[in-house]
Amino acid sequence: MKHKLISVFLLVALLISPLAYSSDFRKGVDAFQKEDFQQAYQVFSSLANQGDALAQFTLGFMYENGQGVPQNDIEAVRWYHAAAEQGDALAQLSLGVRYTEGRGVPQNDAEAIRWYRAAAEQGQAQAQINLGARYIQGKGVPQNDAEAIRWFRAAAEQGDAQAQFRLSSMYFIGGGVVQNHVQAHMWANIAASQGNQNAVKLRNQLAEEMTPTQIQEAQKLAQEWVNSR
Structure with missing residues (x-):
């Protein structure tokens, strides 16, 4: 998860438009990309x-990873919380992870769900996956495969490969849906x-249990989905 958040943050930073954010924020992004973390921290x-x-989220991220400041889980949570309360979806996701793992805060499944749901309802794909996984596990929420499917599908439709694999797995075992190999x-x-790669293995396993006609139909549906994007 930590590496996932790093990748997400860097993508956000690289895509920020100078017209959308202040010149000061751009200075912080530029410093961060140059790995001048002390300057980025100051900004x-x-x-x-x-x-x-967004600066609050970024500050939390820097405390989490010890970039420009000593690593400090409590400070990371403090800044994630400040940003999450303002509706920042990445901060809400990060806070959910913190409550799941008990880093910087006492472990609390209910609070993890609260923040995953807040981010998921804004369309944050990783939060949707995490929320779906909690429904499968029954942690912080009643166990409910149908709800898991709903959130995996929401992320899968956004193009998230992890969610697509999880959705495939649910159809494979008939969890929350009627079993459907196609x-x-x-x-x-x-x-x-x-x-x-997990999806590659599952696809190959499925193909061994399907007729050529079923495989052809599944391939057609997959191509139609890709073409609709």
């Missing part, structure tokens, strides 16, 4: 204390095309 700290939610193969194939 983001100033903006965070002025109430900038749908399972379709989603496994889409995830496999993005390099998900």
Whole structure:
């Protein structure tokens, strides 16, 4: 999860438009990309204390990873919480992870669900996956495969390969849905095309249990889904 959040943050930073954010924020991003973390910290700290939610998330991220400041889980949570309360979906996801793992806060399944749901309802794909997984496990929520399917599908439709694999798996075992090898193969194939190796294995396993006609139908559905994007 930590590496996932790093990748997400860097993507956000690289895509920030100078027209959308202040020149000061751009200075912080530029410093961060140059790995001048102390300068980035100074910029983001100033903006965070002025109430900038994205700067607050970034400051939490830097405390989490010890970039420009000593690593400090409690400070990371403090800034994630400030940004999450303002509706920042990445901060809400990060806070959910913290409550799941008990890092910087006491472990609390109910709070993890609260923040995963807040981010998931904004369309944050990883939060949707995490929420779906909690429904399968019955942690913080009643066990409910149908709800898990709903959230996996929401992330899968956004193109998330992990969610596509999980959705495929649910169709394969009939968890929360009627067992359907065609749908399972379709989603496994889409995830496999993005390099998900678990999906490759599942797709191959499914193919051994399907007729040529079923495989052809699944491939057709997968291609139609890709073409609709």
